Amino acid sequence: MLWTKLAHLTLFELWQNRTFKTLLTVALLTPLLAVGLSSLFLYDIGKVYVDVVAAMAQLLAVVFLIFLVVTLLSRDIFDRVVYVFLTPPMSRRDYYIGRFSGIVAAFMLLLLVLLLSSSLGAWLYLDGLSDMYQSGYKWNYLGQLVFFNFFQYISILGFIFFVVSWSSGNAETMLFTLAMLIFSWIFPPVLAALQSPDVMKDTPEFVVYLLQWIYDAIPHLRGSDITISIAHGVNIDIQNIILYVAEHVVYGLIFFLLGLAIFKRRDL
Amino acid sequence: MKIQSVCKSYKKHQVLDQLDLTFCEGEAHGLLGANGAGKSTLIKILMGLVFPDDGKVENIRDIALLPESPYLPVNLTAYQMLKYACLVQNTGQVETLLKDVRLKEDSWHKPLRSYSKGMKQRTSIALSLVGNPKYLILDEPMSGLDAMGRAHMLELFSTINKQGASILMCSHAVTDLVRLCDKIHIMAKGKVVESIEIKEHSMKEAEALEIRLQFWSSEHAVD
Numbered sequence: 001m002l003w004t005k006l007a008h009l010t011l012f013e014l015w016q017n018r019t020f021k022t023l024l025t026v027a028l029l030t031p032l033l034a035v036g037l038s039s040l041f042l043y044d045i046g047k048v049y050v051d052v053v054a055a056m057a058q059l060l061a062v063v064f065l066i067f068l069v070v071t072l073l074s075r076d077i078f079d080r081v082v083y084v085f086l087t088p089p090m091s092r093r094d095y096y097i098g099r100f101s102g103i104v105a106a107f108m109l110l111l112l113v114l115l116l117s118s119s120l121g122a123w124l125y126l127d128g129l130s131d132m133y134q135s136g137y138k139w140n141y142l143g144q145l146v147f148f149n150f151f152q153y154i155s156i157l158g159f160i161f162f163v164v165s166w167s168s169g170n171a172e173t174m175l176f177t178l179a180m181l182i183f184s185w186i187f188p189p190v191l192a193a194l195q196s197p198d199v200m201k202d203t204p205e206f207v208v209y210l211l212q213w214i215y216d217a218i219p220h221l222r223g224s225d226i227t228i229s230i231a232h233g234v235n236i237d238i239q240n241i242i243l244y245v246a247e248h249v250v251y252g253l254i255f256f257l258l259g260l261a262i263f264k265r266r267d268l
Numbered sequence: 269m270k271i272q273s274v275c276k277s278y279k280k281h282q283v284l285d286q287l288d289l290t291f292c293e294g295e296a297h298g299l300l301g302a303n304g305a306g307k308s309t310l311i312k313i314l315m316g317l318v319f320p321d322d323g324k325v326e327n328i329r330d331i332a333l334l335p336e337s338p339y340l341p342v343n344l345t346a347y348q349m350l351k352y353a354c355l356v357q358n359t360g361q362v363e364t365l366l367k368d369v370r371l372k373e374d375s376w377h378k379p380l381r382s383y384s385k386g387m388k389q390r391t392s393i394a395l396s397l398v399g400n401p402k403y404l405i406l407d408e409p410m411s412g413l414d415a416m417g418r419a420h421m422l423e424l425f426s427t428i429n430k431q432g433a434s435i436l437m438c439s440h441a442v443t444d445l446v447r448l449c450d451k452i453h454i455m456a457k458g459k460v461v462e463s464i465e466i467k468e469h470s471m472k473e474a475e476a477l478e479i480r481l482q483f484w485s486s487e488h489a490v491d
Contacts, residue, residue, distance in 0.1 A: 002356055009344075009352045016343040016379070080339040084349070084395060086317065088329045090356055267318040 010102020031121020046137025158252030
C-alpha cells in the first residue's frame with residue numbers, strides 16, 4: 001500500500017500550494033457572493049443562492065483541474081520530478097494510483113469547504129426569511145450540488161490522467177483537457193437538440209448513429225443543471241440520477257485504467 | 269549487475285548500441301563520455317525509467333538514483349520530502365541524512381523553491397541515500413556544489429562504497445571519477461569502447477584518462 005503514502009504527500013503538497021489556498025479562500029467567501037447577488041432579487045432568493053453556489057462550484061472545479069492538476073502532473077512527468085518518486089519500492093502503478101487518490105482527496109476537501117461555508121451562509125441568511133423569499137431552497141440542495149459536481153469532475157480527472165500518460169508536454173495536456181471540458185459542456189445539449197424527433201426524421205441513418213455515438217462518448221457535465229432543475233421545481237427520477245453518477249464513475253475509471261496501462265510502458 | 273546487448277533508439281537516432289556492462293557488489297564504477305554518448309539513457313534504463321528496445325537488464329530492487337539535476341517538488345521542504353522518502357523505505361534517518369549532506373539546519377523547513385542549486389543538490393543526494401541502497405547510481409552528482417561540497421560528497425560516497433554499496437557514477441569531472449572509482453568505462457556512440465582499471469587514484473591517472481577520452485571523442489567526431 002505504498003500509494004497511500006504518496007496520496008498523503010500529494011494532499012499535503014497541494015495544501016502547501018498557493019493556488020489551492022486561494023481556491024479554499026474563494027470557497028469560504030462564496031456564500032458572501034451568493035448572499036450579495038441573491039439580495040438583488042425580490043423573490044426566489046433561495047433559487048438565486050443555489051444558482052450562484054452552483055456556478056462557483058463549477059468554476060472552482062475547472063480552475064482546480066486546469067491550474068493545479070494539469071500543472072502538478074505535467075511538472076512530475078515533463079520536469080522529471082517523477083524520478084524522485086519512482087525509486088524502488090515505489091512502482092509506476094503505486095505512483096499513478098497515489099497521485100490520483102491524493103488529488104481526489106484535495107478535490108473532496110475543496111468541495112467540502114464549499115458545502116460547509118455555503119450551508120452555513122444559507123442557514124444564517126435564508127433561515128430568517130419567509131417561505132416566499134426562501135422559495136427554491138431546501139437544505140439538501142447544496143449537498144446534491146457538491147455530490148454531482150464531485151462525480152462529474154472525477155470523469156474529467158480520469159481523462160487528464162489518461163492524457164498525461166501519453167502526451168509529450170504541458171501545452172498538449174492543457175489543450176486536450178480544455179478541449180474535453182469544452183466538448184463536455186457545449187456538445188451534449190447541441191447533440192441532444194439534434195436528436196429530437198423533428199430533426200431526426202429527415203436525417204440519414206448513419207448520421208443518427210454517429211450523433212448518438214458522439215453523445216455517448218463524452219461525459220455530460222450537467223451535475224449543476226440537475227441541482228438547479230430540482231431547485232427550480234423540475235422532478236428528476238432517482239434512476240436517472242444514479243445513471244448519471246454511474247456514467248461518470250465508469251467513464252473516469254475507463255480512462256484512468258487506460259492511462260495506467262500506457263503509463264506503465266512509457267519512457268520517462 | 270549485468271547489462272547485456274542493450275539497444276535503445278529514439279526514433280531513428282541510435283543511443284545505445286549492443287551495450288554490455290557488468291559490475292559486482294561493492295565496486296565503484298565510473299561512466300565517462302562526450303555529450304550524447306548514451307550515459308544518461310543507460311542510467312535511466314537501469315532505473316526502469318526508460319525501456320530498452322533490445323537486450324537484457326537485471327531487475328534490481330535495492331537501487332537508488334541521483335538524477336543529473338535536482339528534480340524536486342518545490343512546494344515541499346527538504347525535511348518533508350526526506351520524511352516521505354523514509355516512510356516509503358521504512359527507515360527513520362531524516363535528520364542523520366540531512367546532516368550527512370551538510371544541509372544547513374535552518375533551511376530544513378523552508379520550501380525547496382527558496383533553495384539555491386547547491387542546496388537542492390544536497391537534498392537530492394540525501395534522498396538518494398535513504399534506506400542505504402545496495403546500488404547507487406549518481407548522474408553528475410557534483411553539479412551545483414562548491415569546492416568544499418564536492419570534496420565532502422566524494423568522501424561521503426567513498427565511505428558508502430566502503431560500507432558495501434555499489435556505485436555507478438556518471439560525470440564529466442575526470443578527477444572526481446578517478447578519486448572514487450575502481451573502474452572507468454568510456455562510452456562513445458552508445459557503446460562501452462574502453463574500460464580502464466584505476467589503481468592509484470592519482471592526478472597522473474586522471475590526466476591519462478583525459479587523453480583517452482579525448483581520443484574516443486575525436487574518433488566519434490570523425491565518424
